[in-house]
Amino acid sequence: MSEIHIRGTLDGQLDLLDRQIVSSDGLLIANVDDLELEERADGTLIVSGVLVGPGALGRRLGGALDFIIVNTWSRLTGRDPDDPQRIDYAHVSDIATVLTVDESREVIDIDGLETWARVRVIEALPGARDDRETSTPSTEPSRLGTGPAQAGDRHRFSQLAGMRVVFSDGRVGDQVTDVRFGRGEPRGHLPRLVTEGLVVGRHTAGTLFGYDRRRQQGPWLIQKILRLLHRSTGHVAWSDIRSIDWDDNVITLSTSELTRLDDL
Secondary structure, X not given: OOOOOOOOOEEHHHHHOOOEEEOOOXXXXXXXXXXXXXXXXXXXXXXXXXXXXXXXXXXXXXXXXXXXXXXXXHHHHOOOOOOOXXXXXXXXXXXXXXXXXXXXXXXXXXXXXXXHHHHHHHOOOOOOOOHHHOOOOOOOOOOOOOOOOOOOOEEEHXXXXXXXXXXXXXXXXXXXXXXXXXXXXXXXXXXEEEEEXXXXXXXXXXXXXXXXXXXXXXXXXXXXXXXXXXXXXXXXXXXXXXXXXXXXXXXXXXXXXXXXXXXX
């Protein structure tokens, strides 16, 4: 079994989103635009798939960009706007600075935003396509979207990250800025990524780069300033979550306070 090269826990936003995905022969496929999360009987969530391309990225961006990107992609491809391209987690063979899958590029029919834009938009313009550079796609079907049978409801990471939290005493807190995963039992090549907790704070400068939780991140002065801005950021264990309302985007906690990230 391959080993995840990031030690300890993984934070979805910080350690997985926007990483490049490469084929077994080292060629670029796409970026991680979102993650698919599947509910389990014990109330935890696992990463069941990696979502890629405009259909995934648009929903994550939200607002007008969501409408423009997803609907344009849907019309040009004929796919349902709520059905983005996915790679089942069982086909992820390694997680390091990039995510590696277990198929060669010639049989993979999944493309990220950059490739989709080049093929569907730029090369469609008169005179933009150079036929000498075209290649015949493989007729062998890709298996990247297939995996173990679905056991529970599936959701997107981008919906969970952004939900508002409500404490046990009724106070409304900040929002989820990241989801922390630990390693579970095997699924395909790697251990399952199982939710261990949430990082809760404000979506301000530095959140996406880990300044709110990693002491050695970046230059000393910037680190100190941004950690001051994120002084209210904390962690809540998954066991302290009472309920998740996926329709109203609210998480109710069974605790009245967060754990300081420095105390973990």
